[in-house]
Amino acid sequence: MLAEIRGLNEECGVFGIWGHEKAAELTYYGLHALQHRGQEGAGVVTTNGHELKLHKGQGLVNDVFKRVDFSKLSGHAAIGHVRYATQGDRTIDNVQPLLFRSQAGSMALAHNGNIMNAYKLRGELEDAGSILQTSSDTEVLAHLIKRNGTLDSLEAIKDALRQLVGAYAFILLKENKMHVALDPRGLRPLSIGRLGDAYVVASETCAFDIIGATYEREVLPGELLTFTDMGVESTRFDQQEKRALCAMEYVYFSRPDSDLNHVNVHASRKRMGIELAKESPVEADVVTGVPDSSISAAIGYAEQSGIPYEIGLIKNRYTGRTFIQPSQELRELGVKMKLSPVRGIVEGKRVIMIDDSIVRGTTSKRIVRMLKDAGAKEVHVRIASPAITNPCYYGIDMSTKQELIAANYSIEEMCQLIGADSVAYLSSEGLEKAIVTEDTINQGVCMACMTGTYPVTESGQLEISYTKC
Secondary structure: OOHHHHOOEEOOEEEEEEOOOEHHHHHHHHHHHOHHHOOOEEEEEEEOOOOEEEEEEEOOHHHHHOOOOHHHHOEOEEEEEEEOOOOOOOOHHHOOOEEEEEOOEEEEEEEEEEEOOHHHHHHHHHHOOOOOOOOOOHHHHHHHHHHHOOOOOHHHHHHHHHOOOEEEEEEEEOOOOEEEEEOOOOOOOOEEEEEOOEEEEEOOOHHHHHHOOEEEEEOOOOEEEEEEOOEEEEEEOOOOOOOOEEHHHHHHHOOOOOEEOOEEHHHHHHHHHHHHHHHOOOOOOEEEEOOOOOHHHHHHHHHHHOOOEOOOEEEOOOOOOHHHOOOHHHHHHHHHHHEEEOHHHHOOOEEEEEEOOOOOOHHHHHHHHHHHHOOOOEEEEEEOOOOOOOOOOOOEEOOOHHHOHHHHOOHHHHHHHHOOOEEEEOOHHHHHHHHOOOOOOOOOEEOHHHHOOOOOOEOOEOOOOOOOO
16 A cells, blocks of 8 residues: 555665676666665665775655766675665664775675664663764664674674674675675565676565566575675574564565565465455455555455456556655545546445555545545455554564554444445465465564564563664
């Protein structure tokens, strides 16, 4: 659904390339493909083997780089980042990659995820004399590496990573090498590709397609990769646990043309719709999906139920980004700018409205009302994921439990609140069946926001980081 309006946002995307003379330009295109993962800021750091160069700014990728002379960012390697900012930390200091310089060399960091024990580590670092320049938990890793040794020490990086608790996909760039690391549970997505002799790393495989790279494999949980002019070396900084890749990546965040852990996102969403139709059938005339991420599930629901799929809602792609408005009221007004019902399709019809999830319910209420104002006789809401009843601590800007409609109201109460004739969710078993296939490696997904079972905790207690990503 419309994350800009709902307040449900991913916490960034990362991209890295090693061994290509057009590294900066290719990173720019890779970040374009990852724009949906963060719209508040973007940046690129390049290396020519002797010096790291940085360009970053606030806004969309195209705005940040529209006046950049890429010849001034020349180099054979680069890392990039797109960022969604949480409330109160929309400053240029927090836009990544973060660049650190020292007499012993420089290092740039790009991070997707959330370090749960960052506040604690931050306090320890400050007590030891460190002065941190941002409110981002990403900066903590750089200080831990330097405290454990030199910025060029592989063991110092391993020791620093072992101190982190949470979800993280890191790309570290130095003058003469690039490191890539994924947390032991693999909560965030990260893949490796090839472009000729160059290596590419990205949060989603759709970034490979835009530059013509081919997919090689997933970065393994607990793996630390080092890219140099000699090639790539793999080592482990921690024991690999059963993977718990975020289920919301499949439900909403990732682009449908991406493959996550060997599973295509569009195909998994279609299977969600199929399972939803099996679990929660209803008599109706048409099936429609809320653009864009719900379309695949709507197609699956229609295919399984035999009820025709129709485009009952149109998304206006030329409106401004309403999620940056300062109040929920103004965000809600953006629904009418973003979506329009197709009266000729829904008028006089019993409509099944497929959506990927419901957070607060305010947007669902407005969409149901729009469909009924356009003449729909009935609107049956079907959600292609389990109810979100718990906050996320792993890098998604999830609302508090008090704000989550499913955590505070029964299904009957939700029907009344949003004006639907019925509401039903996909079960946790149905979601896992849609995501985990025979091709999935080290099977397992994180559904903590839906089930309350958290795969990673800090000393048995959940702790929210200082500032995510």
